[in-house]
Amino acid sequence: MSAPTGHASSRQAVLECAHLVRRFGERTAVDDVSMRIAPGETYGLLGPNGAGKTTTIRMVCGLLRPDAGSVYVAGRAMSTAAGPAKQLIGFVPQDVALYPDLSVRENLRFFGRLYRLPRRRLERRVDEVLHLVDLGSRAGDRVDSLSGGMRRRLNIGAGLVHSPTLLVLDEPTVGVDPQSRHAILESVHRFGEEGMAVLYTTHYMEEAERLCDRVGIIDRGRLVAEGTPRELVALVAERDRVRLTAVGNLTAYAKACRRMARIEGAARSGEHGDVVELVVKDARSLLPDLLDLAHEQGVGVRSVEIDEPDLESVFLHLTGTALRE
Numbered sequence: 001m002s003a004p005t006g007h008a009s010s011r012q013a014v015l016e017c018a019h020l021v022r023r024f025g026e027r028t029a030v031d032d033v034s035m036r037i038a039p040g041e042t043y044g045l046l047g048p049n050g051a052g053k054t055t056t057i058r059m060v061c062g063l064l065r066p067d068a069g070s071v072y073v074a075g076r077a078m079s080t081a082a083g084p085a086k087q088l089i090g091f092v093p094q095d096v097a098l099y100p101d102l103s104v105r106e107n108l109r110f111f112g113r114l115y116r117l118p119r120r121r122l123e124r125r126v127d128e129v130l131h132l133v134d135l136g137s138r139a140g141d142r143v144d145s146l147s148g149g150m151r152r153r154l155n156i157g158a159g160l161v162h163s164p165t166l167l168v169l170d171e172p173t174v175g176v177d178p179q180s181r182h183a184i185l186e187s188v189h190r191f192g193e194e195g196m197a198v199l200y201t202t203h204y205m206e207e208a209e210r211l212c213d214r215v216g217i218i219d220r221g222r223l224v225a226e227g228t229p230r231e232l233v234a235l236v237a238e239r240d241r242v243r244l245t246a247v248g249n250l251t252a253y254a255k256a257c258r259r260m261a262r263i264e265g266a267a268r269s270g271e272h273g274d275v276v277e278l279v280v281k282d283a284r285s286l287l288p289d290l291l292d293l294a295h296e297q298g299v300g301v302r303s304v305e306i307d308e309p310d311l312e313s314v315f316l317h318l319t320g321t322a323l324r325e
């Protein structure tokens with residue numbers, strides 16, 4: 001690996017994966033992934049769509065058998081059969097899996113019974129979880145009356161009822177409005193503070209940067225770097241992040257930029273594909289050349305921003321591509 005290893009505590013790890021491999025036919029979806037999560041640590045698996053995040057966490061949760069490698073949860077070996085390791089994990093899938101005609105509280109009770117929680121403890125825990133996901137005021141309402149963001153939060157709550165040691169969340173904020181996104185991030189932050197270990201997958205670098213104690217960057221099935229957000233950003237210290245908003249053939253332009261000296265990564269990105277994101281040394285002196293090249297290629301530059309590097313720049317630097325192309 002080309003990056004700092006971070007500092008998972010030397011206490012017994014909550015999660016320890018070693019050399020995980022999973023193939024689908026000719027494609028290797030996960031290629032030799034190892035990671036370790038300490039108690040109370042929030043670990044972000046950051047990578048673009050198709051990088052192998054979901055496949056990795058399905059193996060972590062015992063939902064998919066690895067072709068090679070091992071998973072231990074609090075020292076217990078994970079397998080796809082029922083067993084003690086599975087009980088220690090709360091898995092929150094990308095898709096909402098709730099009963100629409102039951103109330104919020106009834107849904108949580110239902111998931112608690114699956115784990116055979118005794119009645120009194122279950123009621124206490126359901127109240128705690130309602131508080132944790134901030135749905136106390138909606139406890140009696142049917143799920144089909146909730147907003148999309150509230151359903152997502154309840155989905156997270158369902159993974160928490162049995163007080164797991166490790167909570168695994170698969171891209172919990174995809175497709176939710178900014179307010180719900182904020183509420184979800186706040187909840188996850190609280191879990192960490194309460195000592196739960198969290199494995200969080202995302203392709204939003206702002207989330208990983210804001211929420212995670214350590215981040216693993218995954219690209220094409222491989223963990224290409226790992227460390228605290230600060231350690232990772234240090235990998236691109238003394239570089240600048242340049243965002244060029246433009247019109248024209250930006251894929252070809254980014255490719256041409258990559259051939260220029262001092263450019264360490266260039267990719268088309270942005271929600272509308274109208275941005276070329278670059279990691280460069282000394283952006284200011286390079287700017288005239290970047291603009292000349294744009295002119296040569298018939299690319300019309302609308303604006304240029306030069307900024308401090310962030311995790312997106314690290315990804316660009318390590319893989320040559322953007323997190324969201």
Ligand SMILES: Nc1ncnc2c1ncn2[C@@H]1O[C@H](COP(=O)(O)OP(=O)(O)OP(=O)(O)O)[C@@H](O)[C@H]1O
Nearest residue numbers: 024027028029047048049050051052053054055056
């Ligand atoms: N059941 C499957 N059969 C065949 N290929 C699969 C299967 N599941 C995943 N893949 C492939 O494995 C690769 C990794 O997919 P995975 O879903 O793990 O990525 P991801 O990082 O979670 O992306 P996304 O956010 O889009 O889910 C992709 O190329 C995907 O097409």
